[in-house]
Amino acid sequence: MVCNRNPIIDIRAAYSGTLFDALRDVQKYSDAALARQGIKGKQLQLLIVILPDANNIYGTIKRICETELGIVSQCCIQKNIFNPKPQYLSNLALKINVKVGGRNTMLKDSINIQLGQNVPTIFFGADVSHPPPGEDSSSSIAAVVASMDWPEVSKYRCQISAQPHQQEIIEDLYKEQMDHQKGVVHGGMIRELLIAFHHTTGQWPQSIIFYRDGVSEGQFKHVLLYELIAIRKACFSLHQKYIPRITFVVVQKRHHTRLFPDVRAKPNTIDRSGNIAPGTVVDKKICHPIEFDFYLCSHAGIQGTSRPTHYHVLWDDNGFTADALQMLTYNLCYTYARCTRSVSVVPPAYYAHLAAFRARLYTQVDVSDGGSSSSATRNTRERRVEVRPLPSIKENMKDVMFFC
Secondary structure (H helix, E strand, O other): OOOOOOOOOOOOOOOHHHHHHHHHHHHHHHHHHHHHOOOOOOOOOOEEEEEOOOOOHHHHHHHHHHHHHOOOEEEEEHHHHHOOOHHHHHHHHHHHHHHOOOOOOOOOOHHHHHHOOOOOEEEEEEEEEOOOOOOOOOOEEEEEEEEOOOOOOOOEEEEEEEEOOOOOOOHHHOEEEEEOOOEEEEEOHHHHHHHHHHHHHOOOOOEEEEEEEOOOHHHHHHHHHHHHHHHHHHHHHHOOOOOOEEEEEEEEOOOOOOOOOOOOOOHHHEOOOOOEOOOEEEOOOOOOOOOEEEEEEOOOOOOOOOOOEEEEEEEEOOOOOHHHHHHHHHHHOOOOOOOOOOOOOOHHHHHHHHHHHHHHHHHOOOOEOOEOOHHHHHHHHHOOOOOOOOOOOOHHHHOOOOOO
């Protein structure tokens, strides 16, 4: 990747009240500068914004850049820029690299070993973000991400959608609409991501691994029944004979199970913080006697007691053995773009959480420093309103991991 060390426009300052005009001027001047240099079909690839402190300006900047102007942005806090530390600059470089289309990690050979054959595989992550207590009519936001490269599994694309308040089942995984001229029009987040995967790699995925976050045990049957059928319908809408193998895994982080090392029996099972070593798996004794589930502590604890992640396999057409899926999930945890070590949650689910949080910022236009305004809270308690669609993300933004 070629990096231009000289910014295409000079450093500019702006007040919070004139953000839109300032960002629009940046886009206009950068387009003019590129035109003067004879560069056609290109636009500003990265805009670095230095904020005075961590406040609500961040959400406004992201909404304007990603839904109105189509500019990839990276926000920094002023104190961290004027007094930079190597670790901060390293983390910043990781985020910038993936936002401009680069790769920080690759998953090499792991999938072929686990599946036993070299078949194109796509990894999905899905999560639903619910509004905070008190906002009784705000929409829940569903986010689905999918890997867009094979076999590296390092670049992801996201789709976001608003749905009814506190609804956990994702409605827009697949949808049909009747058009008087075209007939039945197929759509939905899964279908769009499968098409994007085909455009990027030139092949249709023959294996789908779907990590679903945020589902409680009482919702397993409902989520599996609706969402698995939606995935099947999305595949069928592309071609009647297109039936990829699907593995559906629920990811749970909010539980009270903790694992502790037995230092006397196995001294090598403890890390520097006194927690269990990364990669520790428990799939007996405390797990379900007949269902396919396991606890995986994929990260190294820094402070306090590490919380393992609980994975429930609700459906498996790929025929994974317990060891194969556990190893694959653990290896994926090293591919998280914003960190050089393994993370506690498998990255597809992690990215879906980040995308849902980013979409929540698009809806928080008139939010005070203390949270939702009193008038907004009062209105939501008095009546329930219909679901408002989210602002559309610019097409050029969808090709990069802007949500990182």
